[in-house]
Every structure is written in C-alpha cells, then in structure tokens.
Amino acid sequence: MLFDRPIFGGRALGPRGRARASRCRAVAEYTLTLGWTAVLAGSELPPASSPDQVGDLWLRHPGAELRLRTGIGFDALDVPEQAGFRALVRLERMGVRPGPVLAAGDRALFLVAPHTAEVLPDLLYRTGWDDAELDLRCHGPGGSVPAPPTALTRWLRPPTPESAARPPEARLLLGTLAYACHRGVAGLVGRR
Structure with a gap:
C-alpha cells in the first residue's frame, strides 16, 4: 500500500469508489514515488504532493481524466x-x-x-x-x-x-x- 492510512478516510467504498481509489493511488504513485507532475481537471499535482491533496482533488473531480505533464521529468x-x-x-x-x-x-x-x-x-x-x-x-x-x-x-x-x-x-x-x-x-x- 502506498500510504500509511487508507485513502478517503477509510470510508466503505462500492465498486465505483474502489475504481476511484485505484486511480487515486495511481496519482499518488506518479507524484510521490516517481516524482512526476500529474494533472487532474486542470489542477496540477506536483511531485511530492501529499496524500491529502491527491484525495481531496479526486473527491472534487471523480470522473476527470488523469494526465502526466511533459517537459519537466520527461x-x-x-x-x-x-x-x-x-x-x-x-x-x-x-x-x-x-x-x-x-x-x-x-x-x-x-x-x-x-x-x-x-x-x-x-x-x-x-x-x-x-x-x-x-x-x-x-x-x-x-x-x-x-x-x-x-x-x-x-x-x-x-x-x-x-x-x-x-x-x-x-x-x-x-x-x-x-x-x-x-x-x-x-x-x-x-x-x-
């Protein structure tokens, strides 16, 4: 697991919520582990974004497309x-x-x-x-x-x-x- 604590405050998540949590973990991995800048709904998540920042952005924009910023790390x-x-x-x-x-x-x-x-x-x-x-x-x-x-x-x-x-x-x-x-x-x- 990427975090010491559950994403989304440990709430019970249905199938759609689990998919959202999986994408949220991917964003965290891209920013925290790989050091890339992720873009979600026009908002940038720079390297070393906190799990709270990632989770909050996903809760505000659950269906947004996840993108990786080019020109910085690659x-x-x-x-x-x-x-x-x-x-x-x-x-x-x-x-x-x-x-x-x-x-x-x-x-x-x-x-x-x-x-x-x-x-x-x-x-x-x-x-x-x-x-x-x-x-x-x-x-x-x-x-x-x-x-x-x-x-x-x-x-x-x-x-x-x-x-x-x-x-x-x-x-x-x-x-x-x-x-x-x-x-x-x-x-x-x-x-x-």
Missing part, C-alpha cells in the same frame, strides 16, 4: 500503436531498454529525457530521417499525456523509480521508432 515520443509494438520488439532484441511506454488509444508513447521536443528536428536530421514522411510527434514543455488507469490507456512498459528518474535519451530509440513508423507508412501505400 518528454514523450508519440507513434502509431503498431509501429510502437514493432519498435519495442526490435529494441528489446537489440538489448536497448526503452524506459516507460504507454499505449493510449491507437498511439504508443515512449517516455524519453526532457528537452527532446526541442532537439527532435536536429536528431531526425542527424539520423537521416528528416525528409521521411513519419507519423512521429513529440510532447514536450507545456504538454501532457494521458495516464493509466483508464479504459483506453495502459502501460506497455511500466515505469520504475529508476526509469522515471532517468528516462532514456531519445537518440537511443529514435532510429528504431522512425524505421517502424516509416515501415508502417510504406505498408499502407496502395490500400484503400
């Missing part, structure tokens, strides 16, 4: 889900640790070192992918990404305190991600 490389799966398999075969990876809807989000958004055009140029048609985006300062647990969001590679504190440099993943994205575009040519 940026996120955003690719189509199938390209993300192909890249994950390839990276693991090469012995590269991809860090935390999210599946959100039909997208895969690879959490990488902060400031990647600023240097991405240069990285793509240096790796020869600057003129390729890629479905690859980067979420950086001022942005956010959806966070589990929700119906459409799950961890493909969950964060650990180590990977959260030191996400991989984008240059280690970018060639494989670009190749997987480019291969996906080439596979769709001629299809209707």
